[in-house]
Each structure stands twice: as C-alpha cells, then as structure tokens.
Amino acid sequence: MDALILLVSFLVLMFIGIPVAYAMGLATLITALWIDIPLEAVMLKISDGMDDFALLTIPFFVLAGAIMSEGGVARRLVDLAKVFVGFIRGGLALVNVLASTLFGCLSGSSVADTASIGSVMIPQMVKNGYDKVFATNVTICGSVQAILVPPSHNSVIYSIATGGTVSIAALFMAGIFPGLLFGACIVGLVLITARKRGFPASEVVPLRQALKIALDAVWGLITIVIILGGILSGVFTAIESGAVACVYALFCTVVIYKEYKWRELPKLVHRVTKTVAMVMMVIGFAAGFGYLMAIMQLPAKATEFFLHVTTDKYMMLLLINVLLLLLGTFMDMAPMILICTPIMLPVVKAMGVDPVHFGMIMLLNLGIGLITPPVGPTLFVGCAIGKVTMEEVSKELWPFYGAMCLALLIVTYVPALSLWLPRVLGY
Amino acid sequence: QQKQVWKAADVHPLGYPTIEAIQRMGKKIEAETNGRISIQMYPSMQLGGEKEMIEQAQVGALQITRVSVGALGPVVDDLNVFNLPFIFRDEAHMRKVIDGPIGTELLDKVSASSARLIGLGWMDGGTRNVYSSKPVTKPADLKGLKVRMMGNPIFVETMNAMGGNGVAMGYNELYSALQTHVVDGAENNPPSYLTANHYQVVKVYSLTGHLIIPEIFVFSKRTWETLSPEDQAMLKKHSREAQMEQRQLWDKMVGEATEKLKAAGVQFVAADKPAFYQATQPIREKYGAKYAALLKRIQDTK
Amino acid sequence: MRQAYRTAMEWLYIACIAMAGVAMVVITAIIPYGVFMRYVVNSPASWPEPAGILMMILFSFVGGAAAYRANAHIAVGTLLNMVNAQNRRRLEFVGDVGMGVVGIFMTKWGIQLVQAVWHNTIAEFPDVSVGVTYTPIPIAGVITLLFCIERLWLGQPSADSFTFRDQPQID
Ligand code: NA
Ligand code: NA
Numbered sequence A: 001m002d003a004l005i006l007l008v009s010f011l012v013l014m015f016i017g018i019p020v021a022y023a024m025g026l027a028t029l030i031t032a033l034w035i036d037i038p039l040e041a042v043m044l045k046i047s048d049g050m051d052d053f054a055l056l057t058i059p060f061f062v063l064a065g066a067i068m069s070e071g072g073v074a075r076r077l078v079d080l081a082k083v084f085v086g087f088i089r090g091g092l093a094l095v096n097v098l099a100s101t102l103f104g105c106l107s108g109s110s111v112a113d114t115a116s117i118g119s120v121m122i123p124q125m126v127k128n129g130y131d132k133v134f135a136t137n138v139t140i141c142g143s144v145q146a147i148l149v150p151p152s153h154n155s156v157i158y159s160i161a162t163g164g165t166v167s168i169a170a171l172f173m174a175g176i177f178p179g180l181l182f183g184a185c186i187v188g189l190v191l192i193t194a195r196k197r198g199f200p201a202s203e204v205v206p207l208r209q210a211l212k213i214a215l216d217a218v219w220g221l222i223t224i225v226i227i228l229g230g231i232l233s234g235v236f237t238a239i240e241s242g243a244v245a246c247v248y249a250l251f252c253t254v255v256i257y258k259e260y261k262w263r264e265l266p267k268l269v270h271r272v273t274k275t276v277a278m279v280m281m282v283i284g285f286a287a288g289f290g291y292l293m294a295i296m297q298l299p300a301k302a303t304e305f306f307l308h309v310t311t312d313k314y315m316m317l318l319l320i321n322v323l324l325l326l327l328g329t330f331m332d333m334a335p336m337i338l339i340c341t342p343i344m345l346p347v348v349k350a351m352g353v354d355p356v357h358f359g360m361i362m363l364l365n366l367g368i369g370l371i372t373p374p375v376g377p378t379l380f381v382g383c384a385i386g387k388v389t390m391e392e393v394s395k396e397l398w399p400f401y402g403a404m405c406l407a408l409l410i411v412t413y414v415p416a417l418s419l420w421l422p423r424v425l426g427y
Numbered sequence B: 001q002q003k004q005v006w007k008a009a010d011v012h013p014l015g016y017p018t019i020e021a022i023q024r025m026g027k028k029i030e031a032e033t034n035g036r037i038s039i040q041m042y043p044s045m046q047l048g049g050e051k052e053m054i055e056q057a058q059v060g061a062l063q064i065t066r067v068s069v070g071a072l073g074p075v076v077d078d079l080n081v082f083n084l085p086f087i088f089r090d091e092a093h094m095r096k097v098i099d100g101p102i103g104t105e106l107l108d109k110v111s112a113s114s115a116r117l118i119g120l121g122w123m124d125g126g127t128r129n130v131y132s133s134k135p136v137t138k139p140a141d142l143k144g145l146k147v148r149m150m151g152n153p154i155f156v157e158t159m160n161a162m163g164g165n166g167v168a169m170g171y172n173e174l175y176s177a178l179q180t181h182v183v184d185g186a187e188n189n190p191p192s193y194l195t196a197n198h199y200q201v202v203k204v205y206s207l208t209g210h211l212i213i214p215e216i217f218v219f220s221k222r223t224w225e226t227l228s229p230e231d232q233a234m235l236k237k238h239s240r241e242a243q244m245e246q247r248q249l250w251d252k253m254v255g256e257a258t259e260k261l262k263a264a265g266v267q268f269v270a271a272d273k274p275a276f277y278q279a280t281q282p283i284r285e286k287y288g289a290k291y292a293a294l295l296k297r298i299q300d301t302k
Numbered sequence C: 001m002r003q004a005y006r007t008a009m010e011w012l013y014i015a016c017i018a019m020a021g022v023a024m025v026v027i028t029a030i031i032p033y034g035v036f037m038r039y040v041v042n043s044p045a046s047w048p049e050p051a052g053i054l055m056m057i058l059f060s061f062v063g064g065a066a067a068y069r070a071n072a073h074i075a076v077g078t079l080l081n082m083v084n085a086q087n088r089r090r091l092e093f094v095g096d097v098g099m100g101v102v103g104i105f106m107t108k109w110g111i112q113l114v115q116a117v118w119h120n121t122i123a124e125f126p127d128v129s130v131g132v133t134y135t136p137i138p139i140a141g142v143i144t145l146l147f148c149i150e151r152l153w154l155g156q157p158s159a160d161s162f163t164f165r166d167q168p169q170i171d
Helices: A002-015 A020-035 A039-050 A053-070 A073-085 A091-104 A110-127 A132-142 A153-161 A168-197 A207-232 A238-257 A262-295 A298-307 A313-330 A333-350 A355-369 A377-386 A390-396 A398-413 A415-424 B017-032 B050-059 B077-083 B091-099 B101-112 B153-162 B171-179 B190-195 B229-263 B273-279 B281-300 C002-040 C048-069 C078-082 C085-116 C130-134 C136-154
Strands: B004-009 B037-042 B064-068 B117-123 B127-132 B146-149 B165-168 B185-188 B204-212 B215-220 B267-270
Touching: A002 A020, A002 A262, A020 A039, A020 A262, A020 C085, A039 A262, A039 B050, A039 C048, A039 C085, A039 C130, A039 C136, A053 A073, A053 A110, A053 A238, A053 A262, A053 A377, A053 B171, A053 C002, A053 C048, A073 A091, A073 A110, A073 A207, A073 A238, A091 A110, A091 A132, A091 A168, A110 A132, A110 A262, A110 A377, A132 A168, A132 A377, A132 A390, A132 A398, A153 A168, A153 A333, A153 A355, A153 B171, A168 A355, A168 A398, A168 A415, A207 A238, A238 C002, A262 A298, A262 A313, A262 A333, A262 A377, A262 C002, A262 C048, A298 A313, A298 A333, A313 A333, A313 A355, A313 A398, A333 A355, A355 A398, A355 A415, A377 A390, A390 A398, A398 A415, B004 B017, B017 B037, B017 B064, B017 B117, B017 B215, B017 B229, B050 B064, B050 B117, B050 B215, B050 C085, B077 B101, B077 B153, B077 B281, B091 B101, B091 B229, B101 B117, B101 B215, B101 B281, B117 B229, B146 B153, B146 B171, B153 B165, B153 B204, B153 B273, B153 B281, B171 B185, B185 B204, B190 B229, B204 B273, B215 B229, B229 B267, B273 B281, C002 C048, C002 C136, C048 C136, C078 C085, C085 C130, C085 C136, C130 C136
Parallel strands: B004 B037, B004 B064, B146 B165, B146 B185, B204 B267
Antiparallel strands: B064 B215, B117 B215, B127 B185, B127 B204
C-alpha cells in the first residue's frame, strides 16, 4: 500500500507535466508524510544524494565537452575519426560507441560517460547529418559499457556488499568481455539501422589530406593522452581527470586554435550551469525517492518473494534479471547493489552460480535500469545533453533495448564470458 | 499499548559484530516487552553513511545508530578526545576506560549536549595500523609516502606527524587509488583491511597501532522523550549488555581476519611504537589541550 | 506592480545563474590545484575535495530553481500534448501549483533540518556548521516559490528575457 502511494503519486505528478525531478520529490514527500517519516530526513537525503565526489565528473565533463565542441577541438577529433571510419555507413555512431568503451576505462559511471561523450559527440553527429534522437540514444546506450569495463566503482561496491569475499581485481577482469560484447551488440544495431535509414558515409580521404587532418588534431588528441596517462600513472584520479581536461581544453581552444570568442564564454557557462543543475536535481530527488524505498524495504521484500518462486537455476537467473530491471528502474545502482547482493547471492551461490559471474549480471541489469523510463539518471542526462525530449527518446529506444537484452541474456547464460579471463589470470 | 518498531542502522553488513550485538539486544527487548517493542535493522549503508545516519537519528527518522567516534566527534566535541593518537596503551586499556566512569560520563555528555541524541553505549572498533607496499617500522619509513586518512584534520595531521603525507580521500575511491599509486598506503583495523580487499594491492601490515577509536551507539532523543521511564531504563540495561557482548564477537572476528590475511601472504610487521608516540606528541598537545584533565584520568586508568 | 515583480524575478534569475556559474568555474579550478599540491609539491591539501562538493550542492540547488524559470527541466509532455488548449492550461496550472508545494516543503523542512543539525560541525572543516551545508535547500525552496508565483500570476518570461539568452551565436 505504502509503496503504491509512492509509485502512483509519482506517475500521476509526472504525467501532468511536473518536471521529473520535482515529481519524484513531491511523491517522496507525500509518502513520507503518509508513513510518518520526518520530512527533514527526506531533505537531508536529497542533499546527500548529491554529496558524492564522483558526481563532480558531471560538471567537469559537461563543461569540458562544451568547450571542446565550441572551440574546434571536437570538430578536429571527429574529422580525424572520419578518416578511419567515415566511409562506413553510421561510422560516427561507431566512434561514439568506441569512445564509450575507451572512456569506460576512466569513469565507471554511465552518467558521467553520457555527459562527456554526449556533449562532444551529439552536436558533431547532428552536424554530420545524423538524427538528433538517434545520436542521443547511441550515446546513452553505449555508456552502459562504462559500468562493466574496468575500473568500475560499482564493482568495488559489489565487492563490499559481498563482505569482501569477491576480489575486486577478479571483478575488474571479468567486466572486460561482457563490456566488449555489450558494445558489439550496440555496434551491430547501429550498422543495421544505418543501412536501413541511409545514414551518411563520406568519401575515402586521400593520404595527404589525412595527414594534414591528423596533424591538426594532435592537440586535441593530447587531451586523451593526458586523461589516460594521468590516471594510469597515478598523477590524478579518474574524477580529477575531468577538471584537468577542462583546464586543458580551455588552454587548447584559447592558446592553440584561437577560435574561441571570449564573449561567448558567459553564455556557455549559463547553458552548462542549467544542464548540470537539472541533472543534479534529478540525482538528488531520486536519492530521496530511493531512501523511502529502502525504508519501506521494498527491494528486500520483492527479492525474497521472487526467490521463493523457483528452484531451477536458469529460471531463477531469468527471474532475477526481470526483478533487477524493474527495481533498477526506480532506484540508483549503489543502494540497490548494497541491498540486493546479501539477499540474492547466497541463493544463487547455492545453485552453483559463481559470485563473480553474478556480479556481472547484476551490474549489467542495473546499468540498463539507468536508461529505462520513467526513472533513469543516464536517460535524463542524455535528454538534457542532446536537447531532446523523453518521449522522442523513449519511442526510438526499443531496438536498443532489444540489443541490450540480447547482451544481457548472453552474459547471464554464458558464464565463461565473465569467468574465463579472471581464471586465466589466476584470480 | 501500541507496538513500536525501532529502526536501527549500521554501515557494516549483516553478521558484523556491531550489527550482531544490536540484533541480539533487539531479540532480548522483544522478549522482555512481549513483542511490544522490536528492532528493525538496516545494514550495509542502506540508509547512508555514518554522517547521514547520525543526522537521521537527530531528526528522528532513525532510532538507533552505531557510528565511529570519528564520525560523532564533530557533533559532540568532548568525544574528540578519543580521536587523538596513542591515548590508549592498548585495547584492554581502552575497554577499561569505556567501561568505567569516564565512559559513562562521556555518554551522559552526549545525552546532555545539543545533539538531540542519547548515548547508549560503546563498542570496540579495534586498533588501526598502517598498510602499504613496504614495512613501516619507524617514522623515517613513512617519508614521502602518501597515506589515506579519514577526512578529519586531526587524522591527516597525525599522519603528517608520524612522518608521512596524510591524504583525505573517500573510502570507495581508495581501492583504485592504491592500485594506481595515487596513494601509497592507508590505515585500518584487520577486518576492514581484509573485507575491503586492500590486502590484494598492498601486502605489508605494520602494527603501528596509532589510533584506537571506540565506536558508540546512540538513540534518537525525539523518540527517547516519548518512552516511559521504565522503557528507558530497560534500554539502558540492555545497551550495557550489548557493549559487553560485542567485544567477544569482535575479538573472534579480528582473530579470523588476521588468520585469513596471513594465509593470503600478508606480511605483519612489528613497529617501533614509542618512536611514533614521540612523533605524535605535538598532535596531543595541539588538540588535547582542552581535555588535559580527562587525558590525565585516561592515562591513570589501570 | 506586475512589471516590478517581473523585473525583480529577472534579476533574481541573473543572480542565481551568476552565483551557480561562478561556483562551477571555481570548482574546476580548485580540483586541479589539489592535484598540483599532491603530485608536484607533495603536500596534499585536504580541502579542495570537500569544498568542491559543497559548492556543487549549492550550485545544483540554486541552478535547479533557475532552470525551472527557464523551463529547462526534463518533463513528460505526452498528456499535455494530447489534450485541448484549455485543459492544457488547467494541467499546467496544477503542475505549477505542485512546484509551489515542493518549494514550500523545501523551505519549511529545509529550515527545520538546518536547525536540527546546526550544532554539528563538518569533519573536514571543524569551524563550519553542517547546518550551513543544508541552507541551499530552503534557499532554493524560496526561489522556486518566487518563480512559481511569477508563473501563476504573470505567465512565462518573455522571449527576450535573459533566461533564454544562452544559445551560441555561431555553431
Ligand atoms: Na569503467
Ligand atoms: Na530506469
């Protein structure tokens, strides 16, 4: 009953047109009044939901992306990418997915990934003749890779949730092939869609011109070198890399390419501020919403109910997939991992599922949950960055769900995909 | 009378000594009140970290929460005395202090403060030791090493005084930071070193024993004021029992964790504690000045 | 009176964006400073990280209220686009009232939260009250409420408002 009030009031408020973030907030407050939870606690949860160092990647990368887009850095990088993949139909969409694979090595957060790749790639894709909604969808779906490709801070949380019995290094290694498989599924979909909808392909670039483009893009490429090199060598953390990227992008734009007009900067900050603030409000109010779900013990109760339905291993994994997708729709990843792992893991472990493999199933499920309506931080960020509405995006997401579910089923039913690498490496 | 369910929260997973102790207390209270009062446990940071749990108890959304004194010190200043390095000779000394009049006085100070909390009892949080890739037996060994500390100036400065460079950093980022050498080491008790998997990255555990910080469990004053004096007394009585029970569980866990760490190839190294004690004297002088009398009494506790 | 309120809201919006924008730029500067201190000078500064987070929370709440005036929040328009103009106006009215209610909640219980934790200090900054870190909630609540009154009373800001002057001239 209590849970119903929370969900129904949220849906009603959202459909009468109240901004999603505030609809979540109002539904949470109404329900808190109903079940007699002090509203101060909801307020503090809304604020604490934003109180996370990892979230700083959002302002950093949205800002860096905007500077790179307007300052000519992004255009040069995309020109270079076109040299390699431009002749393929849908080539830029492929670049987008590959950028997520690469960037997934850095952030471990699909929200940050969408914010950064999206603010660079979506405008460029649109300029090159792609449909805005398609560009946004490729970005948000591709970004789920970031959760699997190491390092992933959600793997660390999963390891903590297992009481440290699962090695983080094993989880990191286990994520590589499922991450690549996921990327491949999206790539496959992109290639099919590109052929069907006749997306642009450019001519093969002559060598001399290709060299010129490469030379011009060198300064932009250094951004990637600085970020990757800085993290791998331990100069800064993945989160700090965002701020460093901002400073370097500004340097590049102003000192090297000299394309930027200073009077445009306040406008850029104005725009980025609104985008980031609105994303952060979604995250904050969603934290309040999730808090009430945790207080009502909704995930735990639902899980226990599901776990009593079957004793067949494959049926159980399917049910868990369905349940995680449903719950992941309404709750953020970290609390879901912390709540569900201790309940689900003993059951599936008794059925012979490896905990490392189960970690991959869980992360992928919850990752997909981040982009399914009505509540999905990655989905919201994608809409905000791509300047498209939820309806437009949702309507065209169906084929992507198909590709993602295919990846999910393979990851679920082919344990070797997750377990082969960590075993070979002896974890 | 109306049925009550007290919400209790902890950052640790089910089965952890602090949780187990509170759950056993809940069972006893439920039996004694014939089910009128029971305790619902929210483990594993389900309701947030220690700072957030304290605040939820302050506004009455939670009834019981167990936190480190490191987290409650910023709320009730008197507790900060326990955050100083080397104020206890060892864990046995610390237990004497929290079981005795000093422990009771500090709990009362929590209840009397403006924090909107009632101090129920203490728990053992073990001894914190430095871990890194190389042995740390004396202050000179820490030179140039970046060591992650909890985000409170006392702890960061303690590490600086011990000879290293203290770095405040979130716990979730720590594993990756150790792996990529953004930091060279960290410090914690054996069970946390084990369960956070940090032993897989850095394998030398040096027994510096610089911090022995007890944990405390508190009750929301908002709910406390609605309880009958009999219920209040009953809760106090069971809290004391929980305090005593938890340490048995804790000792068992530390023993098991140490065994597992040794089996995993972790090197345990004895450290020159007097040298570190000397090195951290300025910290006790700087931050301990206002508790001088209390510090003297702690030292005199035999 | 109407014009005066409109002008006041215009300036309030500018103030929100200016504050949030400056906060964002400052965060972007202090985090690399932290890297510099730790890696180059080898004397880690422990304040940039928590300070950055506090400023992010401040600019999120204030910027979030401003984004409401700019109509920039993600919302679902399915139902609004299905009904006729009159019903659409009714729904929008209800929606704006809902926003006002959130503003009132944030103000009232935000202030009570600030009071409840006023004597807590921040671990990293022992001289600052935790209450201060929660003040953005009631502040954003009041601002949201003021913008909500503007919407209900005067309608959306005009097209030449500063609110909409954020698109790049060149692309
Ligand atoms: Na990742
Ligand atoms: Na979702």
